[in-house]
Amino acid sequence: MAQVEVNGKTVECVRGDITHQDDIEAVVNAANAQLMPGGGVAGALHSTAGPGLAEECRPMAPIRPGEAVISSAHNLPNQYVIHCLGPVYGVDQPSEHLLAECYRNSLELADSKGIESVAFPAISAGAFGYPLEEAAEVALVTVSKVLPQLKTVKRVRFVLFGESDEQVFSSRLLSTIE
Ligand code: AR6
Numbered sequence: 379m380a381q382v383e384v385n386g387k388t389v390e391c392v393r394g395d396i397t398h399q400d401d402i403e404a405v406v407n408a409a410n411a412q413l414m415p416g417g418g419v420a421g422a423l424h425s426t427a428g429p430g431l432a433e434e435c436r437p438m439a440p441i442r443p444g445e446a447v448i449s450s451a452h453n454l455p456n457q458y459v460i461h462c463l464g465p466v467y468g469v470d471q472p473s474e475h476l477l478a479e480c481y482r483n484s485l486e487l488a489d490s491k492g493i494e495s496v497a498f499p500a501i502s503a504g505a506f507g508y509p510l511e512e513a514a515e516v517a518l519v520t521v522s523k524v525l526p527q528l529k530t531v532k533r534v535r536f537v538l539f540g541e542s543d544e545q546v547f548s549s550r551l552l553s554t555i556e
Contacts, residue, residue: 380548393544404458427452444479464502481520495533
């Protein structure tokens, strides 16, 4: 685990499951364009949230790569889910820009709702094939740029599924922000 303070705001990288972030107001879904369950993060969030989540999301679909939309969290232990479509690596171009837009748009949307804490998975780094080191670089550089401009968001947590993924994000966090 790594944690860094920037102007009184916290960025942290932890190993864990995005469905178990009880102390976080909004969790981010690595969604598909149709905002339906699918696998990975989307499958886990929808199955914990229950069928009401897909029902609420249906009218907001489809979304474009880089876009973020917000819903309530249903049976998840949070207030909101922010659904964001990452780029398919090397297919949705320019991938780096689109991935950065995911983080920027999710954080700005959270801030517009007065949200104080947001947890992200490693968007695009699973089924969408983004190499983890590159995904971590884009995620952490973008968050460190956007976070100082936000009014209400004070805590950003990256939740990484595996130990080696957590180590990649943690060491990037320390070299990007400190
Ligand atoms: N908590 C935290 N991280 C997780 C979890 C979890 N419960 N489950 C997986 N990860 P992915 P993508 C990690 O595939 O690449 C879906 O089918 C995973 O190890 O969820 O943006 C959707 O329906 C990886 O590092 O998202 C879309 O079609 C990261 O989260 C598509 O996959 C992202 O993996 C989206 O693909």
